[in-house]
Amino acid sequence: MVEAARLSIARGSKSFGMASTLFDRATRERAWLLYAWCRASDDLADGQEMGHNMQVVADPAARLAKIRERTAAALAGETTGDPAFDGFGVVARECAIPERLAQDLIDGFALDAEGWRPRSEDDLFRYCYHVAGAVGVMMALVMGVSPDDEATLDRACDLGLAFQLANIARDICEDDAAGRCYLPTEWLAEMDIPPGEHMKTAYRKRLAVLAQRLARLAADYEASARFGAAALPFRSAWAVLAAAGIYGDIAREVAKQGEHAWDHRVHTSKAAKLGWVVKAGWQALTRGGASTRSPKLWTRPRR
Structure with missing residues (x-):
């Protein structure tokens, strides 16, 4: 299972x-197992392979039911025959990941299956929580954060939100091709962009303004997430800060390219990734203590 992950x-x-790769071995392997389940579930929901070639599927409800069924079986300790789901069952038991967090992620897939679109910025954050923030919380548990440490779990959720906001900014064109749009309808109305026409050339400059707004939000949540590293062991903090920088560069590049951001898929080079590995190592060594989280930031649901 670990090798497959x-x-x-x-x-x-x-x-x-x-x-x-910056995690200690046990944390690294558990992180792989968690990722593999997220990746397999997402691919099954969207009819894609390893996150690529997303398409409109004819049976979204059946796919969603299969994800829920396999996940429930894995969490119950049953063998599903799918290494990604079986591996998730193992890491969930080892790290006491609550079933509700797994269901929160699957609920995000359900929103897509329903053809849901955000009306407000709050709706956007709620979606980002389901498809990425909940994963950030699960990753924190994998790294050994106490389930009672709400402050650090909030920061972990913030990092997931930052990642997803960057994804949305980068993938506006790809999502449109699959019949999806995660830009709040209130934002589109504000920019006088008709529904479903945001990728037309006539609106590209206005779309760039919205993508830059997404990038600013991503930067806010990335900055907040970085304070959570104070509660982590050195190697976990190193990995988290590297990931924050690498993924943050995606949002920053989208903002920099403006209306040309979707001429090709924005990505970070291997050299840039290695650069963040070095910078994050220093940041992990010199990190300060925790600080008060901004009350202006959207906060994950409590249970």
Whole structure:
């Protein structure tokens, strides 16, 4: 299962894959197992392979039911025959990951299956929590954060939100091709962009303004997440800070390219990733203590 998970992250995300090598062995392997389940579930929901070639599927409800069924079986200790789900069952038991967090992620897939679109900025944050913030919380538990340490879990969720906001900014064109749009309708109305027409050339400059707004929000949540590193062991802090920098560069590059951000898919080079590995090592060594989280930031749901 661990080897299959390693191959999954190597193929599915070079950014996370490189950052994950900075963890100690036990944490690294558990992170791979968690990633593999997230990747397999996402691919099954969207009819894609390793996060690529997303398409409109004819049976979204059936796919969602299969994800829930396999996840429930894995969490119950049953063998599903799928290494990604079986591996998640192992890491969930070892790290006491609550079933509700797994269901929160799957609920995000359900929103996509329903053809849901955000109306407000708050709706956008709620979606980002389901598909990425909840994963950030699970990753914190994998790194040994106490389930009672709400402050650090909030910071972990912030990092997930930052990643997803960067993803949305980068993938506006790709999402449009699959019939999806995660830009709040209130934002589109504010910029006088008709629904469903945001990728038309006539609106490209206005779209760039919205992408830059996403990038600023991503930067706010990335900055907040960085304070959570104070509660982590050195190697976990190193990995988290590297991932924050690598993924943060995606949002920053989208903002920099303006209306040309979707001429090709924005990515970070291997050299840039290695640069963040070095910088993050120093940041982890010199990190300060925790600080008060800004009350202006959206906060994950409590249970």
